[in-house]
Amino acid sequence: MGCSNMLTGFLNLATFILSIPIIAVGVWLSKTHDTVCVRFLQYPVIALGVFILLVSLAGMIGAWCDKKFLLLLYLFVMFLLIVLLFCFTIFAFVVTNSGAGNAVSGKGYKDYRLGDYSTWLQKRVNDPTYWAKIKSCIADSKVCNDLGTKYTTVAAFNKANLTPLESGCCKPPTDCNFTFVNATYWSGAPAPGATDTDCGKWTNDQSILCTDCDSCRGGVLQNVKSNWRKVAIANIIVLVFLIIVYSCGCCAYRNSKRDSGYKGYA
Structure with a gap:
């Protein structure tokens, strides 16, 4: 097993473990809160956790068990995720570019x-x-x-x-x-x-x-602007991490194809 396969597998193991508390939080919200506000949050949280779990599982099995189809599927989903995250980050900066509080003379607010x-x-x-x-x-x-x-x-x-x-x-x-x-x-x-x-x-x-x-x-909207700016900055860090993981996955897939070629030649 190549170094890139090992690294890809371990990185996806980390995200797989991370997905479990995310799902748990979504389930906890659905069981202990019944307000419209929380119901608005619980299903996206659960969906995000399940998505991360499945993608990580595909990456682990594909890298460690040398399953080319799962690796290819994993790389395709990761590519889409990187593109979508990049687009959202740009969009977040654009739509929050305007707007600010207006100072009031003699007031602290x-x-x-x-x-x-x-x-x-x-x-x-x-x-x-x-x-x-x-x-x-x-x-x-x-x-x-x-x-x-x-x-x-x-x-x-x-x-x-x-x-x-x-x-x-x-x-x-x-x-x-x-x-x-x-x-x-x-x-x-x-x-x-x-x-x-x-x-x-x-x-x-x-x-x-x-x-x-x-x-x-x-x-x-001022709250949205402040929070989205923080999310956009965090997204840049996540994008760097995803690109590293994606690069390792590409190397793992290339190694898998090369090993298959050697086996076929033998």
Whole structure:
């Protein structure tokens, strides 16, 4: 057995072992959580784990048992995975290239506007079905629950370093100029001449607040931008690893063909 076959087999053994906890997490989510938010996650997690398990198994058997068909199938799937991962990484950088929080004078937090982000991302969060799932996730994570007791004075609230979700979904936009009661309860009417449509969407209902506002969608997209940038950087590392594994697999397949040729000649 060639060195490339051994290395390919061991690398796939490592990914095979990694797939087991991934599947376990997906099963755990399906058994212990029944919210829309978690159901939205559990099936992709299980599918990803099963996919990694099967591909790794094909790579191990193909490399260690000298099965050319499995090696060829493994290399084909790996090639597609590398191409798709590369395309997704480029796409992630492109769609998250625009958008940022808007600094507010005298405030520690920023305001977020939906229109600042890419058109593709805007269309996603404007889809009613998709947004309903996101709102469920916001409710499940209890983003706004502690703000009312954490910031009870306007001075403390103005200095608060709120997250994008807290700023966009838990309070009205600053331009509305409502009167502060606490971080999640505001009184009064919108300032004269206020053009932000979110001023009319804000409600003191603690189960809703500004989750129907465009500012909340903007806060979600700012989170998406930050997370996708991190994922894209991680993808670059994964791509380098996959290319190394793919190169080893190619060498293993070439060795397998060469050994078959020698046997046929003998």
